[in-house]
Amino acid sequence: MINIMIVDDESIFREYLKTTIDWAGYGFQITSEGRNGVDALEQAALHPPDIALVDINMPFMDGIELSEKLFERYPNIRIVLITGHSEFEYARKAIRLGVEDYILKPFTKEELLLTMLKLRQQIEVEQQEKTTAISQQVILKERLLHQLISKDYSTSREETVRQFNELNLPTYTGLFQAACIEIDHLDQKWNEISEKLLWKFAVTNVLGEIIGIRGQHLMFTDPDGRIVSLLEFEDEEAIREFDLDDYGKLCQLIKKHLKFTITIGVGSVQRGYKGIYSSYMEALVSLQNKFNMGNDRSIEYAKYREAFSGQGFYPAEMNERLLSFMRSGESVKVEAQIREIFRYLRDQRMSVDHIYMICMNVISLCLSFVTEAGYDVEDIYGTSFSPFNELKRHESMVETEAWMKRLYGLALDYAGSHKMTKARKNAMAAKEYIDGHYSDPELGVERIAGHIYINSSYLRSIFKKEWGTTVSDYITHVRLQKAKELIATGRSKLSDISEQVGYKDAGYFSKTFKKHFGITPSEYENSR
Template sequence: MYKVLIVDDEILFREYLRTVLNWESFGFVICGEAKNGQEALLKASETRPDLALVDINMPIMDGIDLSTELKEKYPNMAIVMVTGYSEFEYARRALKLGVEDYILKPFNPEELFLTLVKIKSQLQKLSEDRKVHKDQLHWLREQFLNMLISQDLTLKDDELVTQFERFGISPSSDPYVVITIEIDNLYQKWDSNQEIQLWKSTISNILSEILTWKGHNLVFFGPEDRIISIAQIDLGETCASMMETESLKRLCDMVKRHFKFTVTVGIGRSHDGFTGIRESYMEALTALQSKLTAGNGTVIEYQDTDLTKQGFYSSVVNEKMMLALRMNDHAELKKHLDDVFQYIREQRLTPDMTYVIVMGLVSLCLSHIVANGQDIVSVLGAGFAPYQEMKRQENLEKTYSWIEEIMSKTLKSNEEGNRTSRSKRIFNEAKLLIEQNYQDPNLSIETITRLVFVNGSYLRKIFNKEAEMSISDYLTQVRMHKAKELIIQKTHTIMTISEKVGYNDPGYFSKCFKKYFGLSPSEVDVMNG
């Protein structure tokens, strides 16, 4: 229901407005009444209406002044002026203040109904736009936080501060610690994307509640369906750090007792600066790999053990393979797979360590399938049981063939998936940024990659795949078509148009325009004269 505030100094007219329609049947509810502008401001602060029906001629504060203040304080509030014929010009002036509409007294129920239908459509669109913006901002925040833990971190410190502030995060000079949580045997328990997302959300909500670091605790979903926390700590508070470890142990215990599955927690060491976030994250991943010996359902703190000194399997390889999966690049994926098995042979790894590495590759595929909105069963079959199947492989060659087949099926699922993939969302976001900022002459691929938090080569590959053109060609296309629209309108000079579409030099703009359309701007102008 949309809330309506009635503002009029005549009690009989307020009564008429309140009873002339069955408001609720149209999706509205009267949330308050006021007899002047001052009283209306107080009511608005208490009830936060979606729509105000405002009379122009009132004592103490008239409708024009009231509308001005309401629009300043609540820009999304819809306002409809209610006025008589003698005040018609005032009502027209009110439209320039941002008032949505006006209705002339006397009016009948049908006229009011039609006005409300129009306002309701505007409110619905505003609500939808807010939701889209909120979802987009949440997705960009996740992208940004994932970039902080990835090897794609190319932003300078001042740029990172700007992005932190963009998402309402105030960075401080305190060191960073990264915590990673893995739901053990995740894909054995659930093959539905919906169930996996539900349990990830549940664990992340618990994590947000139980951690009490002095600084920020940024919880988000990371690669391979892990839950990540980037926390800021005060190294002077040693006991606080120990308390957080105990809180994480309590998390593991709560999940095991109440949800009947286990989670394993890896904790990196504290590091200074933004680049330390990546270092702490890699340590947390290494700690997670140690669950082979520490066991599931435990909290493992990173230690520079003999295991890591042996050159234990690097998670950087997984990042490269994840990128190859997203880009549907079979050759690149196979190259990295060959490198992994070459590493296993050269290091003469034990069966247990080989098992950890290979199951990590399986986890990559499963998380990619889920991220694409598909069920594991539909891609890999109802009988897929990776842990048992891995144990049945007789030698390294057969293990290689087994994981290669899983990866092939995963790649095939890219072509069959119906939902928007991560790469598609990045493409849409980059496209939107171009369409919103093409007027900026300094807009570049580097600027766009910084705003969508991916590296340039990845974005170029996405654009070539999704748009079948380069990102720079798309930027030129947007600018040229917008320029053509402005030329046809005949309201601006060529110099002004060139500036409006991101060109500082009108001569260079004209040259680009002719190259694109085969006609100069002046020739297009004459043809549409």
């Protein structure tokens, strides 16, 4: 049985997690639970868990700090964070720390179960590998190499040399270069673990045949299952003699003879055993760039670190236009806007982490539209839909863009196939009237309600329900967005623009603009 610890400061939620799944039926047992991070550490000491389900927001010690301490004490523990949309940045930080996954509230029983079954499979694979007849020397070698690519490696050079000698590994000048290799679309091509291991073994064999080096060449898999190629050069001359094109040749040979593709990230040469981690991390960063550049290639860190290091500004107007097109049901414009968003991301040449963050924001926009329209996300995308996991499954910008278009298309198709209620028609009519009459300084709830022949109180109710905002706030939003457009043209005075968007008092217009955007109209004009 796999041991689970539940950590949440709400007893009701802990009880829900304990009872929502037949844990024993799936090979799990809940051995402990904690009311907060401090309590959880005490419980873990008594009943060491294999998996911890941890809430982010807790008193005394939050989920991020608890995760760090659990990893320090139990390196093999799997941690799943339970979080809300507003805590997305914390969840990203936790994943960089080593948290296995996170689940967004509210989540379904099926989503939780799928995550747990994935972790169970990982744990079972590890247990199986531990019981196989692998020689002690191979185990020690893998352990040493894993330590060398860990940021926490602190062993002295003398001790490292001693360990290398015990494992019959020659030691030279301590000039190292790491490369990370991934089989593209590995999980989509093969389901069986044995098949995946077989093809990784084949790639490793070919790599060993074609890499020529004066020094030693170590090959192993990192904790995430990537193939790592670690070169140690005899001297500076050996570095100059080494041909980095060998990694490119490996890509060509694998594609030609094994009929699948691989992508390789190559770090720079670093001095000393502690430099191995730096070169390894550079290789990982290079490998991530296949999302931007495409796979089936060798990517050298030294060549691409500047080209893809941007953290470009992402204009909110793109999301505003996308949501506007969604609300009006304009599928062609929605697809064109998504295309524009991804064109912008490519042109800005942002880091992969930044692109993921923006993509999650665009996904959240779609889900917000579904919720605001009164529909159920599960009815459209299924009970097992997990946005972040779906996003991470795509290995390129092209794949992600196509998936995003399908995501939005499904929402629009679903909305189009359901009849519009009378209340929604009235809310639509009110919105259209505001869009056409925002320049009228007397525009208000009473005038709009009179135009569409309904009670003003009823209008307030249906408008808030349909659009997620009040009538007054939407009028302000439309006026200020139009004001921004007029300011950007530079053809009108601010006092004239104030009147054109429905404000009699230019001072009140300026205060409202600053409250909405954080800067005054004149500051915005200067920034343009």
